[in-house]
Structures are given as structure tokens and as C-alpha cells.
Amino acid sequence: MRIDQLNVVLRARSSWEAMELGTALARRQWRAAWGAWLLASAPVFLLANALAWWLGAGFGWAWLLLWWCKPAFERVVLYVLSRGVFGEPVTAWQALRAQPGWQVAGFWGYLGWRRFSAVRNVCLPVNLLEGTDAAHRGQRRRAVLSAAAGPSMLLTVLCMGFEAVLVIGALTAVFMFVPVELLSDSWRAAWELVRQDTPAWAKFGMNLLLWLAASVMGPFHVGAGFGLYLNRRTQMEAWDVEISFRRLRERLQQAMPLLLLVVLFALPVATVPVHAQQAHAHDDAGAADEERAEEASDDDEEEPPAIDPADTPAGIFGDVPVDTAGFRQAVQRAYEDPLQRPTRSISEWEPRKKDDDEEAKRKERERLKREADEQSAKQMSGGAAKIAAMVAEWGLWLLLGIVVVALLLTARRWLPWLSGSARRKAPAAPAVSEDSIVLPEVVPPDVATRARALWARGMPRQALALLYRASVGTVVERTGVALPPGATEAQVLRASRRMPDARDRDLFAAIVRMWQYAAYGNRLPDHADFETLADALQAQYRWPA
Structure with a gap:
């Protein structure tokens, strides 16, 4: 790849x-x-x-x-x-x-x-x-x-x-x-x-x-x-x-012709100063050689220093033939012997100068003064902290005393309420009572009249249940659908959709909705809504008065 x-x-x-x-x-x-x-x-x-x-x-x-x-x-x-x-x-x-x-x-x-x-x-x-x-x-x-x-x-x-x-x-x-x-x-x-x-x-x-x-x-x-x-x-x-x-190589390959042109044009220009520098260096070297030659000729022209005849080998050994080369080597070895030229280090005490003593004393005084200032600042800050802590402590105690006095002065207002609330018991929840719905085995012909009587006697759920049951019977009668025992509201609603009259379907949906709110949600309708629905059902389903 x-x-x-x-x-x-x-x-x-x-x-x-x-x-x-x-x-x-x-x-x-x-x-x-x-x-x-x-x-x-x-x-x-x-x-x-x-x-x-x-x-x-x-x-x-x-x-x-x-x-x-x-x-x-x-x-x-x-x-x-x-x-x-x-x-x-x-x-x-x-x-x-x-x-x-x-x-x-x-x-x-x-x-x-x-x-x-x-x-x-x-x-x-x-x-x-x-x-x-x-x-x-x-x-x-x-x-x-x-x-x-x-x-x-x-x-x-x-x-x-x-x-x-x-x-x-x-x-x-x-x-x-x-x-x-x-x-x-x-x-x-x-x-x-x-x-x-x-x-x-x-x-x-x-x-x-x-x-x-x-x-x-x-x-x-x-x-x-x-x-x-x-x-x-x-x-x-x-x-x-x-x-x-690889990308760098590609870029360099693309720029290679331009670089070659730059090198070709710049090479002659770059070699000219080099040749000039080499010529100048040769001139300088020639001048230096001439100077050294002149100095050597001057040295040759000077007379060598006079040598004492007693220091020559003839003055020392007389006419006896001596190997001067061996003598010089022996002298050189003698000078190289460390025992002939011992070295040692000597330490001497010198008194300090007066100016140095004054400078050291001045620095010492400044250091002591600085330490004293720092110590005094620490003491002042520690004292301020102690004063602040004491003020805060006494302030808290004073505030606590004010609160206690205020509580004592207002005790007659809050003490009865406190004592009463301690003994107060939560009210017992009312027992939930549900009225049992008892309907006749056979639906009476005057359904609306019986439902209004049940509503007037304070039994609204029985009244709505009677209207719902009679409405279910009307649905079965007008659609011809056989409902199973214990059919749910959803099943009856699906059966009611087969009634040809839209008004019949809407009224049945209304009584089902009112009955479900009352039976399952404990939300009873108003008396006016109940009367309106009962009158509409009686007129639409042709119930006798």
C-alpha cells in the first residue's frame, strides 16, 4: 500500500x-x-x-x-x-x-x-x-x-x-x-x-x-x-x-530546477570575494615574512653579549679534553631534578583594610535593623489580630444576649403557639365511602324520570349508571350487535359506531364520557349538564316520560 x-x-x-x-x-x-x-x-x-x-x-x-x-x-x-x-x-x-x-x-x-x-x-x-x-x-x-x-x-x-x-x-x-x-x-x-x-x-x-x-x-x-x-x-x-x-521531497523536487539556477548564477559571484581574500592573505603573509627577515637581520647586526672566559669549558677544565655535549646533558638533568629545585606554598596573614571593616559593620547594622522592623511588624499584626478576635467574640456574645432578651420579652406571643402546636394532632383522614350502585334487573321504560329521581335523592352515580345502561340497551337494539357479558366501555363504543344516525353516536359517546368521569375519576357533572343530557337522550332514543 x-x-x-x-x-x-x-x-x-x-x-x-x-x-x-x-x-x-x-x-x-x-x-x-x-x-x-x-x-x-x-x-x-x-x-x-x-x-x-x-x-x-x-x-x-x-x-x-x-x-x-x-x-x-x-x-x-x-x-x-x-x-x-x-x-x-x-x-x-x-x-x-x-x-x-x-x-x-x-x-x-x-x-x-x-x-x-x-x-x-x-x-x-x-x-x-x-x-x-x-x-x-x-x-x-x-x-x-x-x-x-x-x-x-x-x-x-x-x-x-x-x-x-x-x-x-x-x-x-x-x-x-x-x-x-x-x-x-x-x-x-x-x-x-x-x-x-x-x-x-x-x-x-x-x-x-x-x-x-x-x-x-x-x-x-x-x-x-x-x-x-x-x-x-x-x-x-x-x-x-x-x-x-515524502511531501517535503515532492516539494523539493518541484523546486529543484529553480534551486539549480540560483546556484549556477550565485557561484561565480561567490567565488570572487574568496579569491580576493586569498590574494589579500598572500600579501599579508609576504609582508609578515619581510618583517621577520628584517628583524632577523637586525638581530644579526647586533653584537652578541660577552661571555666570561671563566664560564667556558676551557676555563673550568683547563686543557683536559672534555665532552661538552655530555656535560650539557648532565647539567640539564641536574636542573630537572626536583630535589635541586624544590617548591613550596607559603600562606601569610594580612590585616584587612579599614574600609572593608566599615562596610561589613554597616551591612550588619542594616540587617539587624531590618530584622527589628520585621519583628515589630509581626508584633503589631499579632496585636491587631488579637484585638479583632476579642471584638468579634464579645460582639457575638452581645448578639446572643440581645436575642435571648428579645425571646423573653416576646414569650407571651410565641410560647402559647409553640405549646399548642406540640400537642396538636393531625386530623384523621375521612373514611372513603363509596355508594354501591344497585340497579334493577330490568330497565324501566321511564329511564330519564327514574334517573332524575335518583339525582334528586343524592345518588348521582346511580342516576348516571341507569342512563348508561339504558343507552347500551338502545345501542344493542339499533345495531343488532350481541355484546358479551361484562363488555367494557371501549367495546360498546366500537359497537355504537355501527348506528347510522350521527346524533345517536354522539349522544352515546357523551353519556359514556360522563359515566367514566363519575365512575373512575370521581368527577360528577353539574345538575344542569345532567338535565341537558337526560333530556337529549330521552328525546333522541324515544324513552317514555
Whole structure:
């Protein structure tokens, strides 16, 4: 792979940043990534579930087959992301067609003994993108996982959790918006059938939800793992540094002709001062040699100093032949002998100068004065602190005394209230009493008159119950629907929708609403509202007076 063709900014990232980079790559190529996943997984899903439907069983095995083949679908998405990150975008169909000829040697293990690996999202790029042999693949996986195993396993667990959340949310969405109590009888029967003996269409729907959830999270899982892989390669092989050097080389290669022209034009100009400096140096050296020659001639012209004849070898040894060269060497060795020229160090005490004594005394006086000032400042600050603490203490005691005196002076006002509140008992809650609704076995013909009498006697719930019961009878009579014993208000409302007259339906809905408020919410209507509804029911349903 040529890392100079990468179209992402490579740098050493944390594991979370690397996962975010991978998901960003998946989002950038979302058409190809999710399209490749669907093209690869949809045939397997349809074939497995169609076979299970034809056999009448085996939907669980169909889901297990789809789950087991997930590495094959992830392989297609990885092909899309890897080609896109190196500047070779491919479509979903091209990625699917390229699978038979793309690196299969290190892949079959993930459909076999490595299927349960929790670090597949990082190891799959190692096997498929690096193209190494089996002996080196294990070493590469261990090197890449040395700092990415934990984030890789955590990524797998998070994606599994998101898939479970999507499936559970889809299953509960229907019953969240449509309660079971409001479903029709046919839907209730279907729900009971699903719970007791699950039909094939329900099992197929469950497998469909599982496949859709895996399709939503699959490209994100592959992209995040690919981001971890790129981050580890950057950390291990310094891809970011290598890319910087390669780009620097490209810039230098582009600017090389200009640099050569600058060097060619600047070289003659630069050599002129050098030659001038060399000529000037030769002139200076010649002048120095001339000066030294003149000084030597002057020295030669001077007369050597006179030598005492007694110091010559003839004056010392007389006419005896002496080896003067050996004599000179012996004299030199004698002078080099440390015993002939001993050295020693001598220390002497010298009195200090008077000015130094005065300066030291002045510095000492200044130091003492400074210490005295600091000590006095500390004492003053300590005294001020003590005074402030004493004032605060006496102020608090004074405030406490004022509070005590105020309490004593106002005791006749608050003491009775305090003593009374201590003995006051909470009032007992009134007992909840519910009047039992007793209705006649047969609804009387003058329903409205009997209901008004019950309302006048102080039994409003019985009056509303009588009106509701008589209205239910009218609904049964006008629709011909046989209601089961103990039918709920919802069932009766659904039956009332079959009445042809809209006024009949509205009045029945009104009496049901008023009855529910009174029976379940303890909210009784006003007397005027009750009379109005009773008159309307009597006139519309043709009850005798």
C-alpha cells in the first residue's frame, strides 16, 4: 500500500478518536458501504428464510446462518473503506464483484474457529490488507493488538448492545403507541395466537428486525475497527512522519530546477570575494615574512653579549679534553631534578583594610535593623489580630444576649403557639365511602324520570349508571350487535359506531364520557349538564316520560 495516497490526516490518536475517524470514513462513503452490506447479506437472508418458511420451521437456524456469515459481509465493507481511504473509491457492485479475487488466504478462519473472536474488527484488516503469509500474520496481529485489544473488544460489545436496543425498540414501538386494551377483538386474538403458537410470518418479521439492526450497525463496526487499525499502524510505523517527509521531497523536487539556477548564477559571484581574500592573505603573509627577515637581520647586526672566559669549558677544565655535549646533558638533568629545585606554598596573614571593616559593620547594622522592623511588624499584626478576635467574640456574645432578651420579652406571643402546636394532632383522614350502585334487573321504560329521581335523592352515580345502561340497551337494539357479558366501555363504543344516525353516536359517546368521569375519576357533572343530557337522550332514543 502507498501511504502517500491516503486522503485522511494521519496522526497519533487516542482509541476513541480512532474509532470516530473510522465511523467518519463509513459516513463519508455511506452509499457504497451500506449498499455493499445489503447486496452481500440480502440474498443470504432471503434464501435462508424462504427455505425455513417452505419447511415450516427452522427460522432460528436461518437467523444463526445469517449471524455466522457476518464476517463475509464485513469483508465487503472493508474493501470499500480501504479503497476509498487510499483514493480509489469503488461502488457497492464493484466491491461485490472484486471479492472472489481478493485476499482469501487469511479469511476462512473467521468463518470457522475464529468466528467468536471479539477483536475481529482489528484483525480482519491485518489479514486482508497486508497480504503476509501465515507465519507472519500471527506476529502482526499480536503487534497490532498490543495496544488495541481492549478498545476492540469494547467496540464489539457496544455494537452488540446497539443492535439489541434497535430490535427491542422496534418490538415495543407498536405497543407503546397502540395499547393492547384499545386493540380490536381480531387484533387481540392475533396477539394471543402469536404468544401461544407463533406463526411463520411473526418469526420472519423477527428475523427481518435482526437483519435490519445488523445492517444498520455493521458498517459502523467495520469502520471503527478500520480506524483503530490505521491508528496502530501510524503509531508503530510513524506513517505521519513518513508522509511529511515524502511531501517535503515532492516539494523539493518541484523546486529543484529553480534551486539549480540560483546556484549556477550565485557561484561565480561567490567565488570572487574568496579569491580576493586569498590574494589579500598572500600579501599579508609576504609582508609578515619581510618583517621577520628584517628583524632577523637586525638581530644579526647586533653584537652578541660577552661571555666570561671563566664560564667556558676551557676555563673550568683547563686543557683536559672534555665532552661538552655530555656535560650539557648532565647539567640539564641536574636542573630537572626536583630535589635541586624544590617548591613550596607559603600562606601569610594580612590585616584587612579599614574600609572593608566599615562596610561589613554597616551591612550588619542594616540587617539587624531590618530584622527589628520585621519583628515589630509581626508584633503589631499579632496585636491587631488579637484585638479583632476579642471584638468579634464579645460582639457575638452581645448578639446572643440581645436575642435571648428579645425571646423573653416576646414569650407571651410565641410560647402559647409553640405549646399548642406540640400537642396538636393531625386530623384523621375521612373514611372513603363509596355508594354501591344497585340497579334493577330490568330497565324501566321511564329511564330519564327514574334517573332524575335518583339525582334528586343524592345518588348521582346511580342516576348516571341507569342512563348508561339504558343507552347500551338502545345501542344493542339499533345495531343488532350481541355484546358479551361484562363488555367494557371501549367495546360498546366500537359497537355504537355501527348506528347510522350521527346524533345517536354522539349522544352515546357523551353519556359514556360522563359515566367514566363519575365512575373512575370521581368527577360528577353539574345538575344542569345532567338535565341537558337526560333530556337529549330521552328525546333522541324515544324513552317514555
